[in-house]
Amino acid sequence: MKPDWIAVDWGTTHLRIWLMTADGQALQRIDSNKGMAGLRPDHFEPVLIDALRDHLEPGVTLPVVICGMAGSRQGWAEARYVSVPCKPPGIDQATHVPTRDARIDVHILPGIKQDKPADVMRGEETQIAGVMQIDPDFDGIVCLPGTHCKWAHISAGEVVSFRTFLTGEMFGLLSEQSVLRHSVADDGWDGDAFTDALDQAMSRPAAVAAELFSLRAEALLTDLDPVTARSRLSGLLIGLELAAAKPYWLGQDVRIAGAAKIATAYADALSAQAVPVTILDAETVTLAGLTAAYKTLQDA
Amino acid sequence: MKPDWIAVDWGTTHLRIWLMTADGQALQRIDSNKGMAGLRPDHFEPVLIDALRDHLEPGVTLPVVICGMAGSRQGWAEARYVSVPCKPPGIDQATHVPTRDARIDVHILPGIKQDKPADVMRGEETQIAGVMQIDPDFDGIVCLPGTHCKWAHISAGEVVSFRTFLTGEMFGLLSEQSVLRHSVADDGWDGDAFTDALDQAMSRPAAVAAELFSLRAEALLTDLDPVTARSRLSGLLIGLELAAAKPYWLGQDVRIAGAAKIATAYADALSAQAVPVTILDAETVTLAGLTAAYKTLQDA
The missing domain is CATH 3.30.420.300 (2-keto-3-deoxy-galactonokinase, substrate binding domain)
Structure with a gap:
């Protein structure tokens, strides 16, 4: 064909x-x-x-x-x-x-x-x-996680406003190139560590700045599991983003399209805030x- | 000799x-x-x-x-x-x-x-x-800016507690290796841009996550001056740190020791919060x- x-x-x-x-x-x-x-x-x-x-x-x-x-x-x-x-x-x-x-x-x-x-x-x-x-009748928020995550407000068939976050790129730089690279696993997931860090960052965004180095210190002092460190790093950065993007998702219907793992992480985070979320396949959209x-x- | x-x-x-x-x-x-x-x-x-x-x-x-x-x-x-x-x-x-x-x-x-x-x-x-x-009688806070900035509480001749921030390393990674590298100058300083970004980050820490990409977008859309972008990036990251480190500096006497430029930036930021600051030469200490x-x- x-x-x-x-x-x-x-x-x-x-x-x-x-x-x-x-x-x-x-x-x-x-x-x-x-x-x-x-x-x-x-x-x-x-x-x-x-x-x-x-x-x-x-x-x-x-x-x-x-x-x-x-x-x-x-x-x-x-x-x-x-x-x-x-x-x-x-x-x-x-x-x-x-x-x-x-x-x-x-x-x-x-x-x-x-x-x-x-x-x-x-x-x-x-x-x-x-x-x-x-x-075609969708009215709400489209969230596109990735290197540069985009949040877009869709209403009456138009993109009304949007905002970009460097979260994915910061995660890559911090986990692969900063002092944290010694303490953060390349892969693996600890859902509880992610959720705890997410909650911490959402309730006190500034604390993220201090919590990052704690990942290194805990690795040195108490052998913090590298998979836990990876999940906490992700939770801290996504939590900071969600705190800033709150005007987008609060009280809204959110469609997420992105790679499976990261889309699921965002969906879990938003669901924990009682936000109705639908994950769409990135290639399909x-x-x-x-x-x-x-x-x-x-x-x- | x-x-x-x-x-x-x-x-x-x-x-x-x-x-x-x-x-x-x-x-x-x-x-x-x-x-x-x-x-x-x-x-x-x-x-x-x-x-x-x-x-x-x-x-x-x-x-x-x-x-x-x-x-x-x-x-x-x-x-x-x-x-x-x-x-x-x-x-x-x-x-x-x-x-x-x-x-x-x-x-x-x-x-x-x-x-x-x-x-x-x-x-x-x-x-x-x-x-x-x-x-020898110093009672207060020692702030050591650099790749990993340290804040230490000194009282009765002892280090009581301390906290480390990745601010300097994040500045390096974002300004030299992220998408922002196209928009941020290698050197130069715009004091007003630094102060505005610092105030913004201290009053609303989460906003930092969104403001970072704006540096790139403003460069593309309105030819943001790269020196201004550099100063805003520094202000956003130091502002996030100061918001988190507030329990350290609030109502305290602060001694800063570090390289001249970055020590001055921290001193200006703290002085704007009415914190009494003394800069000491890093090599001397x-x-x-x-x-x-x-x-x-x-x-x-």
Whole structure:
């Protein structure tokens, strides 16, 4: 079976390509580590052509719909930011990128920006579009955990406001590169330690600054289990984020889309606050968002 | 003029050696990047002998008093931790390290530990001893900014309690390795931006989690000045620390010892809270602490 179009999520460190049918079914997924960060603008087309080499035919032009950092200033071609409040931007606001190879017809979707407080997203707007595609009447909060976790308020079909947290990146830096790296396991989970640290950080956010070094000190003095240390570190940082994001989730219906482990951690944390939470599969919502954009291209 | 003894501050990434007179005057300082982190236990003696090669004489044994990470489990020889409440530990609690070379007689000073909340220090106890040597009646708080900032409560000649903050290390990781590295200058200072961010973080600590990414977003959207971004990042992190350390500084007399720039930033922050602050020179207090230990060695 041959694809009708190509869906692409091109981030800072990853490239994910799906061969798609017209009705939004993925036939095959191609993963690559050729993220935006390692590419010059003139690299993007050859990388994409090479990844698709077994699937392109002479004389057939496949539409390619791309979301993510490929649209940044340092990417393939700069795509605009649409300002909130706005619907997730569609193909009519995308950047149409000229290519040497006539077998692809490339569109990079815009990001979303917010002036005050200043914030930006590139890629996550497509996941939000996917959540709204799956549930067009959704009114509430979309939470997208990851390196840079996004919280977006959705109402009446629009992104009203959003906020980004460095939680995932801070966890990576602290657990792998700070003095805590000696005391924090690479993997494993202690749910009770996570919950205790989460509660501590939510009820007294400033304490996080002091509790971080305690992980190292307890490792030295009382052989703190590295898995417990990892779970406490995660709980402290997510707790600090939840304390700050409270205006987003308090009294709201929250849809979470992200990798399974981290999405579950956020869901557990919010459920403990009596917040109604639904976890959605991250790949499903990304593809739903890209498919929604593809369909408007076909309608145009 | 020949030294009577050798003072050494041997940290994770640095080695500082002073040639000292019996009454505590430094004749010469020798700096090296041969910190503990890059050395195996059997490297320490040759490194020290090599650094002192022009100053050792046959038949003369010089006392060497060392503070810092050379006394950690991964260091030259493990020195104990003394538990709070305690006087800064003296030479009688130090680890006497056997050497092959009879021209040096090596003593590594202990660190201090605290069981609850768990905390440790190695090296800073000698700076605290120095502060108390300079002002034996001091009752108040010693604040030692740096990679890992320490706050210690001193009363009746003892360290009563202390707490460590990762603020300096987090600043380094965020400004040099996170997504913020694109938006934060390597140097420079905007005092107003620092103070505003400090106030923001102290009055609403959780907001720090959200304000970090705003530095990146403002750089993208409104060309935020990188020096302003650097100063705001510093203000946010120090503000979070000061919010957590409030039980230490509130209503107290604070002595700060650290590198000039960071000591001034902490002093400005505390002065704005009407806390009486004195800045002491970090090298002076380190040498005063090592000299106090040397003198008890002579008395022994």
